[in-house]
Amino acid sequence: MPLHKAKDKWHAALKKINFSKAARHTEIEVEEALGRITTAPVFAGHSSPSHNVAAMDGIAVHFADLASASDASPVRLTEKQFKAVNTGNALPLEFDAVVMIEDVHQVDNGEVELAIPATPWQHVRTIGEDIVATELIIPEGHTIRPIDQGAMLATGVTTISVKEAPRMVVIPTGSELIQPGTTPEPGQIIEFNSRILAGYLNEWGAVASGAFPVSDDKEKLQEAITDAAAENDVVIINAGASAGTRDYTSTVLAELGEVVVHGVAIKPGKPVILAIVDDTPVVGLPGYPVSAILTMRLFVRDMINDFMDIKPMEPQWTTARMSRPVHSAMGVDEFVRITLGQVGEELMATPAGKGAGAVMSLVRGDALLTLPVGSEGAGAGEEVQVELLRPLSDVQSTLVAIGSHDNIIDVLANLLHKGQQTIRISSAHVGSMGGIMAIKRGEAHLAGSHLLDEESGEYNISFIKRFLKGIPLQLINLCYRQQGLIVAKGNPLHITGLNDVASKNLRFINRQNGAGTRLLTDKTLRDLGITPDAINGYDHEEYTHMSIAASIANGSVDCGMGILAAANALNLDFVPVAEERYDLIIPKQFMEDIKIMALLELIHNSIEFKTLVDRLGGYSLRDSGNLIYEQ
């Protein structure tokens, strides 16, 4: 079912149960009302000030008594004709002005002498000057701020009627779910979706909580849904990703009530179920967190506003230029997480990973790009409209690093973020050659590169001359680092080098084409006279050192080329092959950019940076920050 049709059907079903404006009213203390929404206009209970009040320290007088007062002939007032008052004191009813103490001349017998006439009500805050009793203070449908509480309390209003937010519960389902804090066995999945989902619902204005997971048992699921529907305004089922769980949910919902929509042509999020059980909306979300969140944004967020009859927040859009193409699946509305970078004049948009399970794509994502049904995608260089997920000012303080990954980039990212200017690094790991291409296309502020020129034995420079001709840039060393074979702890297969991988038919894992490590692997293989097809797993490519190491730690492969830091991080062993140079390519147009300057300042002068890198191991910073080449 297309998205717009699913939305229409769902709205019709919600209308039938009068879901819109269904929020209950509740009477609460004004003191507890911060952020709540009024359900009735609030009128002042009494005036403020509630009496005429002195606005200065001095004496209260009757202004007419002073009509003739002047320096030449001051007026003398008897004790009965005035009263001493301080700021804030109520003015006795018979007086209609206050004379400042500075202008009062004390004489004998408790009398005073005044040399200036008074105007009516001078230095008096008259009754109701600020708020008059019965005046409208706060209209219906207003969100209470601290100052509104003050205005109400000041005029004797102590309780008001406000809307209750919809109660929602997120029920995770699936026997494979385990609680956070447990280490998952194969096939087990840590249940954290309900917490994320409830977090978003609360952020959007609901009162939501996560329930304990329900296992793949039809009766238990029936009971859980029936109970939840009785106690909540909306029930969210977060199905596990396994087939069994998915089937139970739709079957149970069809038995308990009416399934309005099952399956929507969106990606991610296709298997969404929208149902009504006992006049309560029940939303079955897909199991993958990213699908679940995006589906909830599409179908549940507006429900909260409708329930409370409040205007939804306007989504923030911005225009960006695609740094690389993104292709759309046929026949669905597709929602692509995008990272943004202000690189020179252009706001560049880069897809942050399309997988439904890719939590990090949403952690790192700055914006959402919608590719509607019928769209083939967006081409490189194309201008697109994207919905911002974080403020544009955050995006503008983001340093875009595209290229080869190194753990030092994480260290720098953290040190920059915690600094006063809170610069973020958005780093895309596409290998050294990918970084050079990103610099060429103007997508990145900097690229990390360790490309070995087999002929000269030199790093990076010949590639820059070939691919970045005419682009003024500096090549600055970040570090030297050890490359080698990452192997299991204790090196149980006694691997000594790539020759063993071929001769013993070991399970190898490779880096992608264009990666500096791949060049080093290929060169070493050629030097050893080994052809790629002799390597089992040569075609199994991963994009970062850490992914290589993780596969070895997990036992799914025996070895792969990578850096010592990655082996150390996962407590693996390491067979050194070479030390290589890792440099940063920075176009000259960004050398005065405050973000690049902050980065170079860290590299040059931060003791914390040096200490953290030393702790990682396998690095030498002997040339760090030095200019290697410029053009």
Add this chain to the structure above:
Amino acid sequence: MPLHKAKDKWHAALKKINFSKAARHTEIEVEEALGRITTAPVFAGHSSPSHNVAAMDGIAVHFADLASASDASPVRLTEKQFKAVNTGNALPLEFDAVVMIEDVHQVDNGEVELAIPATPWQHVRTIGEDIVATELIIPEGHTIRPIDQGAMLATGVTTISVKEAPRMVVIPTGSELIQPGTTPEPGQIIEFNSRILAGYLNEWGAVASGAFPVSDDKEKLQEAITDAAAENDVVIINAGASAGTRDYTSTVLAELGEVVVHGVAIKPGKPVILAIVDDTPVVGLPGYPVSAILTMRLFVRDMINDFMDIKPMEPQWTTARMSRPVHSAMGVDEFVRITLGQVGEELMATPAGKGAGAVMSLVRGDALLTLPVGSEGAGAGEEVQVELLRPLSDVQSTLVAIGSHDNIIDVLANLLHKGQQTIRISSAHVGSMGGIMAIKRGEAHLAGSHLLDEESGEYNISFIKRFLKGIPLQLINLCYRQQGLIVAKGNPLHITGLNDVASKNLRFINRQNGAGTRLLTDKTLRDLGITPDAINGYDHEEYTHMSIAASIANGSVDCGMGILAAANALNLDFVPVAEERYDLIIPKQFMEDIKIMALLELIHNSIEFKTLVDRLGGYSLRDSGNLIYEQ
């Protein structure tokens, strides 16, 4: 002391006690960490997925076994060569691809037949595909969102270190303070400031609460401050407005610690005290709520950010044009509350009242205008930069009504605000002639007017022809209403009309020049042959019907001209003088404005509107919504 100097001295004093970045770290559960700020980078505890996982329902295979598969010669796999998997199931280590169930042909003996080759790792989410163990997930100084919680929980991180917000307490002082819910006697003031102030501090990121008021007793105040300083990171003293209270605070602070600043050249807010007691900052705020809030914005808001080492929110500025002049007090930085209205192309700024006690000026205020030391103010028509206090989109959905006040405007304001489009009415009560002038200057969308032409006996039209010549507009009737003398309940002075006011020398209260009611008063006086100086209080002017009524209810005057609705609202009696016509003047350029259309729709068709007006009493809606005149 000038503001900038006071700020410098205060910053120096805070530096001496190392207040900046003083936030404590605390270890909390990730599940409780929403909105908290990390104090250390967070690295993935394990990878996600933690194992290779099937991304489809089907069978796990070894891709190499299917290399030769084709329609012509399908490959047959024995039970040992594959394993049935559902989406989300872990892949046994020996397999490296998944074939979708749709492509699997079941044959006998539990064997399967496949006609398509597989690529390595197809339909498999490989280990660490989303997050690799030890990878940086969240940098230091990051504010936790729901998705960040998800990413941490997904990788086995269950506790993190976050910053603690500064603890703050607001201590109200003054024997005149009483608790909300009590009716104030003369001289008593309801204590609500501490609640408003703590509300703002919490909004700005502190953990703040209000304390019980301390009476004007030096020892009690000493004890309260000493205790509070020991238990909090910042202590706020909200002095009562009376001289005694103010003096105690500064004396006590000087005895307990060091007074850094006492008195700053700002308006409102002059008497602020900034002190350090036992290495704890203590801020003495003025007693008036508006002064207190504005002073807190100047001196305390940044302290919260400094304490937690976070980037302050950028203030939002906008350009507006002054609708009328505002004059600045000499020698101070002055902060003027401004209401804004998007009237045609122009964003018009109108001062919302300058009094320090004017809570409603901040309730209604859309923005703050700063008039720096040395500035003489801002002239009518001058462009000014103002700091927004509410989103510009709210301002743009505001209908600006300037002119004569009528309670029906409050009714309309409430009905419009609660509607789907949430239109606000910003209504300035400046009398009918003030409204006509506002229309002439292009400041208002509409003006309420009831100006009597003594010669013709007609309302409004002759004034429009004279003062709004050449401006295309419509004059639309809102209501007819009774005008008369508002008198005390039971009319104890047996007032029958204005002749009694003169002959019995009663205490009268008048409306301001230009008000329709003032014209009616003047005409009646002339008709009766009474001169203004025969009326006691002729010069005591108020700006709304409700202010007139409030003064009578309070007993400070005996009578004043006004409308029945105002008398009814405060349970007063009413001596009719005449029925008058109250119209709305609307320039034609706004007739297509969605806000004006919504207003006219209400007037024409809303049963709720008619019911509420009937309930007020004294109105006739017989011509309501009818076009009276146009040009």
